[in-house]
Amino acid sequence: MFLKIAPDLADADKADIAAAALEEGIDALIVSNTTIARPASLKSPYKDETGGLSGRPLFAPSTALLREFHQSLGGRVPIIGAGGVFSAEDAYEKIRAGASLVQLYTALIYKGPALVAEIVGRLPRLLRRDGFQSLAAAVGT
Numbered sequence: 001m002f003l004k005i006a007p008d009l010a011d012a013d014k015a016d017i018a019a020a021a022l023e024e025g026i027d028a029l030i031v032s033n034t035t036i037a038r039p040a041s042l043k044s045p046y047k048d049e050t051g052g053l054s055g056r057p058l059f060a061p062s063t064a065l066l067r068e069f070h071q072s073l074g075g076r077v078p079i080i081g082a083g084g085v086f087s088a089e090d091a092y093e094k095i096r097a098g099a100s101l102v103q104l105y106t107a108l109i110y111k112g113p114a115l116v117a118e119i120v121g122r123l124p125r126l127l128r129r130d131g132f133q134s135l136a137a138a139v140g141t
């Protein structure tokens, strides 16, 4: 059973979710779903539409939240990193922040399914560059 969380949580909610994840034995957290926030950097004429915002503007906040949960859970619950991953470098940043697995959605629409092979192909070089023997060794570092 995986629990997927929103990036727009109050601090009290984060603490409750972390405690529940540990107590209830959730198999993994997915961090994160889309955001209801509208960053000032958005330029699209649709920027004020309601609904969940995904893709690039979600990368920084979802990665920061992932890092926060990895630290508060002390690595005891695996985390699936999602939000704005468009490249191997993005996936690697999620892994370093604490993701054991990475989920793509929006980037597949822009770049197509070949992106998956591109990311998987480029990750070993990034791991070797930083002296990791395995992907697992890089999680949360």
Ligand SMILES: Cc1cc2nc3c(=O)[nH]c(=O)nc-3n(C[C@H](O)[C@H](O)[C@H](O)COP(=O)(O)O)c2cc1C
Pocket: 004, 032, 033, 034, 053, 054, 055, 056, 058, 082, 083, 084, 085, 103, 104, 105, 106, 107
């Ligand atoms: C059109 C659309 C539909 C989505 N539907 C779901 C859904 O049904 N369940 C879910 O857990 N997440 C859903 N998501 C969230 C994505 O799985 C993902 O967590 C989020 O978009 C952030 O990743 P991304 O920036 O790579 O898209 C949806 C996202 C989009 C853009």
